[in-house]
Amino acid sequence: MGLRDDFPFFKHHPDLAYFDNAATTLKPQPVIDAVTDYYERLSSNIHRGDYETSRETEMKYDATRDKIAKFIGTEAKNIVFTSGASESLNLVAHGYGRHFLKKDDVVLLSAAEHASNTLPWFNLVEELGIKVEFIPLDATGHITMEALKESLHEHVKLVSLAHISNILAYVNDIQEMAKLVHANDALFCVDGAQAIGHIPVNVVESDVDFYAFSAHKMLGPSGVGVLFAKEEILEMMKPLNTGGGNNVRYNACGSVTLKKAPAKFESGTPNIEGVIGFGAAIDYLNDYGMENIHTYLQPLHKRAVEGLMAMSHVTVYNPEADNAIIAFSVEGIFAQDVAAYLDRHNIAVRSGEHCAKMLNGVLHAEKSVRLSLYIYNTMEEVEHFLNVMSDISLEKTIDLYI
Ligand SMILES: Cc1ncc(COP(=O)(O)O)c(C=O)c1O
Missing domain, CATH: 3.40.640.10 (Type I PLP-dependent aspartate aminotransferase-like (Major domain))
Known part of the structure; x- marks a missing residue:
């Protein structure tokens, strides 16, 4: 039994990469x-x-x-x-x-x-x-x-x-x-x-x-x-x-x-x-051990940041974040449309101003996409996310509405 088996959410959503942990975490049995x-x-x-x-x-x-x-x-x-x-x-x-x-x-x-x-x-x-x-x-x-x-x-x-x-x-x-x-x-x-x-x-x-x-x-x-x-x-x-x-x-x-x-x-x-x-x-x-959380999340976080930074159409606003939260945007595509596109590919993220509406001056963007990791996320989920992101385009997000 792995740690994910402790979270009944995954029985209902076995293929969903839940990356909205800064909004709320899943509940173990x-x-x-x-x-x-x-x-x-x-x-x-x-x-x-x-x-x-x-x-x-x-x-x-x-x-x-x-x-x-x-x-x-x-x-x-x-x-x-x-x-x-x-x-x-x-x-x-x-x-x-x-x-x-x-x-x-x-x-x-x-x-x-x-x-x-x-x-x-x-x-x-x-x-x-x-x-x-x-x-x-x-x-x-x-x-x-x-x-x-x-x-x-x-x-x-x-x-x-x-x-x-x-x-x-x-x-x-x-x-x-x-x-x-x-x-x-x-x-x-x-x-x-x-x-x-x-x-x-x-x-x-x-x-x-x-x-x-x-x-x-x-x-x-x-x-x-x-x-x-x-x-x-x-x-x-x-x-x-x-x-x-x-x-x-x-x-x-x-x-x-x-x-x-x-x-x-x-x-x-x-x-x-x-x-x-x-x-x-x-x-x-x-x-689980509070000291183990950062150790577990660090490689996933690093891989996600590096993967996104390598994409010329993506801007990462906090590449040096200490905690496993990534704020990013995709050139020419509204943050909400990026989130809707990811949702189509079984990836749950948050988009918008994230209740910190005065941060625009630092982000130089009104809205961003936020990906946040927790202990049940896996490297496979991160790889899936990066694959989907490498392929995102305005045409494909527009297709969602047709
Ligand atoms: C930094 C920070 N402070 C306060 C809150 C408010 O927490 P709650 O909605 O659980 O009251 C949040 C929730 O997102 C938060 O991220």
């Missing part, structure tokens, strides 16, 4: 089993039932928080469950920023950020009069330490950057960045959505203040994610929602005592099956 087991055998709520199935559900739910904490080198009390990286970043902006930033304070981002790490900060520009500034990217799209240093000044109170950007896929040295940001008396928020399933992460060693990610980009279910934050910051922050489960007491005068973090942020019945499935995804990745 143990994750599907964990979710199904919850629905079939447990189906109970947590933290409020005095019976066996509720207790077992609660145990599995709480165990996942411990597993995630260990996975990123911290403690369970620092792990807040959310619906995904987007909600986690919104929680930073609205649970921290809205209460502790003020007019003319600056939040520093980069033009390579995902919309989910940009728009929540724009909300605060409108609501509070804060300013959003952008670290200039170099010609290849990197954020250099010099550029970060030069962009920091006394009004910068928070810096929020992707650990790995979702298009250019360079790994930011978050540990070195954290030092610079803290020396400026600012907080450092890291969007880990693209990094968490690819490289080992240690939030304590990196000394970041916030780290946000989603389960579905690391083999887990959709609709569940995490915000890590330092304890003292979580204690200051306000929850986005309040209600059942997040308070100790309240009275008719409106006096409310909230629980300590993380319970303070998790009111209402959570995504129990998602969290339990998330735990199974962490087990799967731990068994």
Whole structure:
């Protein structure tokens, strides 16, 4: 049995080269089993039932928080469950920023950020009069330490950057960045959505203040994610929602005592099956070994980049990407048409602006095609892709519509 046998998706699509892993990863059988087991055998709520199935559900739910904490080198009390990286970043902006930033304070981002790490900060520009500034990217799209240093000044109170950007896929040295940001008396928020399933992460060693990610980009279910934050910051922050489960007491005068973090942020019945499935995804990745992911993907990535670079009709925008994501375009053919043509040949890729709409200045193209690899992809799939790409032409893509 090979690793691909763990992914039932391939039983249904045996010939499909699934290259859209930066959008979401496939789910291995143990994750599907964990979710199904919850629905079939447990189906109970947590933290409020005095019976066996509720207790077992609660145990599995709480165990996942411990597993995630260990996975990123911290403690369970620092792990807040959310619906995904987007909600986690919104929680930073609205649970921290809205209460502790003020007019003319600056939040520093980069033009390579995902919309989910940009728009929540724009909300605060409108609501509070804060300013959003952008670290200039170099010609290849990197954020250099010099550029970060030069962009920091006394009004910068928070810096929020992707650990790995979702298009250019360079790994930011978050540990070195954290030092610079803290020396400026600012907080450092890291969007880990693209990094968490690819490289080992240690939030304590990196000394970041916030780290946000989603389960579905690391083999887990959709609709569940995490915000890590330092304890003292979580204690200051306000929850986005309040209600059942997040308070100790309240009275008719409106006096409310909230629980300590993380319970303070998790009111209402959570995504129990998602969290339990998330735990199974962490087990799967731990068994695989996070340090093995890059080693496995590197030759596939290298072959795909070199193969594409050898084609005169193709432009690769990030040939030096650290992570296995390739952004490219084909001369004279719309990105969507390239994706539709690849789809005809059983290859799934993403085309468009990839939720980073301010990156056009670096890509010098409004839209691109994005190919992103993960642990179940094979060299045969990469060769098939390169064969199809070597043969692509405007006439052939137009044929699709005739
Ligand atoms: C860099 C980055 N940040 C944030 C997100 C948002 O993640 P989600 O859609 O799971 O909330 C994504 C998703 O593509 C991403 O790539």
